[in-house]
Amino acid sequence: MTRRPKALIVGGGIAGPVTGIFLSKAGIDAEVFEAWPYSTGIGGGLQVAPNGMHVLAEIGLADEMVRRGSIAESFDFHSQKGALLGSLNRNMKARFGQPAVNVCRATLNEMLVNKAWCENVELRFEKRLVAIEDRADQPVIAHFADGSAAEGDFVIGADGVHSAVRGHVIPDGPKPFDTGLIGFGGFVPRSVIADWPIGRRVVTTFGQSGFFGYGFCSADPADGLMWWSTQPAHGVDAATFRAMSQAQLRQHLRNFHAGWHDPILRIVDAAENIVVTDTLDVATLPTWSRKRTLLIGDAAHATSPHAGQGASLALEDAMRLGRLMADRQDLALTFQNFEAERRPRAEKIVALARRNGNSKREFSATGAWIRDRMMKVLLPLGARTMDFMYAYDPRAA
Numbered sequence: 437m438t439r440r441p442k443a444l445i446v447g448g449g450i451a452g453p454v455t456g457i458f459l460s461k462a463g464i465d466a467e468v469f470e471a472w473p474y475s476t477g478i479g480g481g482l483q484v485a486p487n488g489m490h491v492l493a494e495i496g497l498a499d500e501m502v503r504r505g506s507i508a509e510s511f512d513f514h515s516q517k518g519a520l521l522g523s524l525n526r527n528m529k530a531r532f533g534q535p536a537v538n539v540c541r542a543t544l545n546e547m548l549v550n551k552a553w554c555e556n557v558e559l560r561f562e563k564r565l566v567a568i569e570d571r572a573d574q575p576v577i578a579h580f581a582d583g584s585a586a587e588g589d590f591v592i593g594a595d596g597v598h599s600a601v602r603g604h605v606i607p608d609g610p611k612p613f614d615t616g617l618i619g620f621g622g623f624v625p626r627s628v629i630a631d632w633p634i635g636r637r638v639v640t641t642f643g644q645s646g647f648f649g650y651g652f653c654s655a656d657p658a659d660g661l662m663w664w665s666t667q668p669a670h671g672v673d674a675a676t677f678r679a680m681s682q683a684q685l686r687q688h689l690r691n692f693h694a695g696w697h698d699p700i701l702r703i704v705d706a707a708e709n710i711v712v713t714d715t716l717d718v719a720t721l722p723t724w725s726r727k728r729t730l731l732i733g734d735a736a737h738a739t740s741p742h743a744g745q746g747a748s749l750a751l752e753d754a755m756r757l758g759r760l761m762a763d764r765q766d767l768a769l770t771f772q773n774f775e776a777e778r779r780p781r782a783e784k785i786v787a788l789a790r791r792n793g794n795s796k797r798e799f800s801a802t803g804a805w806i807r808d809r810m811m812k813v814l815l816p817l818g819a820r821t822m823d824f825m826y827a828y829d830p831r832a833a
């Protein structure tokens with residue numbers, strides 16, 4: 437009997453467990469190493485777009501996503517005073533075969549980890565990768581901070597924006613840089629906006645400075661509404677905000693969003709466990725692989741969150757890599773083919789996210805007025821230029 441190849445997958449976020457599932461289906465043993473302890477308390481909410489939902493459907497999780505999350509039937513944009521500027525992403529299911537679904541990140545992670553376990557993927561927690569050793573004619577070795585090590589035939593770096601594997605693939609390569617925007621986010625009970633019928637819409641608002649958004653992300657009435665606020669950092673980093681008490685953070689948000697339309701301040705007043713995130717980006721990498729190690733997901737093509745596609749791209753990567761690995765071609769060739777296929781799409785979306793982020797920076801009163809008028813005209817056109825993201829079906833690629 438021939439020995440099954442063994443993959444060492446670094447990172448148990450989104451790309452890691454799903455890659456494990458697809459490799460396992462392709463007859464490859466997969467072991468996932470996650471730096472942190474297993475936790476269902478990962479903060480914040482996110483949206484998985486139709487292109488990512490196709491991947492979840494392929495591993496049998498689309499129905500559970502819809503049941504435990506909340507379908508988003510449009511993305512509406514408002515001015516600071518509440519005037520509707522336009523609406524995007526309507527009828528996603530009819531147009532692209534799957535809906536866009538909002539979900540708590542913790543729920544998604546729990547679903548992916550459970551599914552990976554069911555598919556015989558080994559998951560090891562509290563295993564922080566510190567080094568990779570790749571010598572000819574020997575197994576590749578991953579070394580962890582606790583002094584342990586694991587051997588395999590190849591390594592997949594799915595360890596996110598701060599990837600340690602990236603440092604192995606490209607020593608002295610690009611590092612994450614701060615884009616000058618800070619994110620705040622969390623959940624509030626549905627009852628906070630009980631008299632405000634948003635239905636399945638995600639409601640977003642462009643201020644003169646910054647951005648606010650909210651939408652349902654769970655059927656649970658206790659934390660059913662996710663919200664986020666994106667603001668110019670003005671030289672104050674996320675660590676400074678993280679050192680503040682929740683009451684201080686709430687006060688900061690109250691001050692920042694004073695005068696914004698209803699129900700934004702109501703949401704801010706009810707916010708608890710506010711999470712603060714840096715908004716990071718990484719310059720284009722010269723390569724995604726070196727010898728027997730390949731980068732995927734944010735480790736390869738970190739994107740700022742302004743296109744709502746990072747998670748879906750990570751899911752697509754996992755599925756496409758699984759399909760290519762199933763062909764059992766030479767490993768270096770498979771890695772080259774993966775990069776050749778995935779890079780143009782990922783980089784196009786990363787660039788779009790950067791452009792979107794620019795609309796959330798500081799404007800003069802006149803600048804904001806002009807931006808709002810332009811958005812009314814440009815949003816319907818922009819909607820069509822964004823369809824390429826959702827229309828991609830990784831099963832058919």
Ligand SMILES: Cc1cc2nc3c(=O)[nH]c(=O)nc-3n(C[C@H](O)[C@H](O)[C@H](O)COP(=O)(O)OP(=O)(O)OC[C@H]3O[C@@H](n4cnc5c(N)ncnc54)[C@H](O)[C@@H]3O)c2cc1C
Pocket residue numbers: 446447448449450451452469470471472480481482483484485563564565566594595596597598599600601619713714732733734735739741744745746747748749750
């Ligand atoms: C505020 C915010 C909002 C976002 N909203 C959306 C959204 O609505 N829709 C969307 O599609 N995307 C969104 N994104 C982007 C999305 O979260 C990422 O693109 C996605 O999580 C990337 O998946 P990944 O598996 O590559 O990395 P991650 O999900 O970051 O997973 C990486 C994992 O690797 C682990 N790890 C790191 N270093 C090591 C190490 N040395 N050893 C072992 N393990 C390690 C980490 O602990 C983590 O669990 C958002 C991002 C942010 C910051």
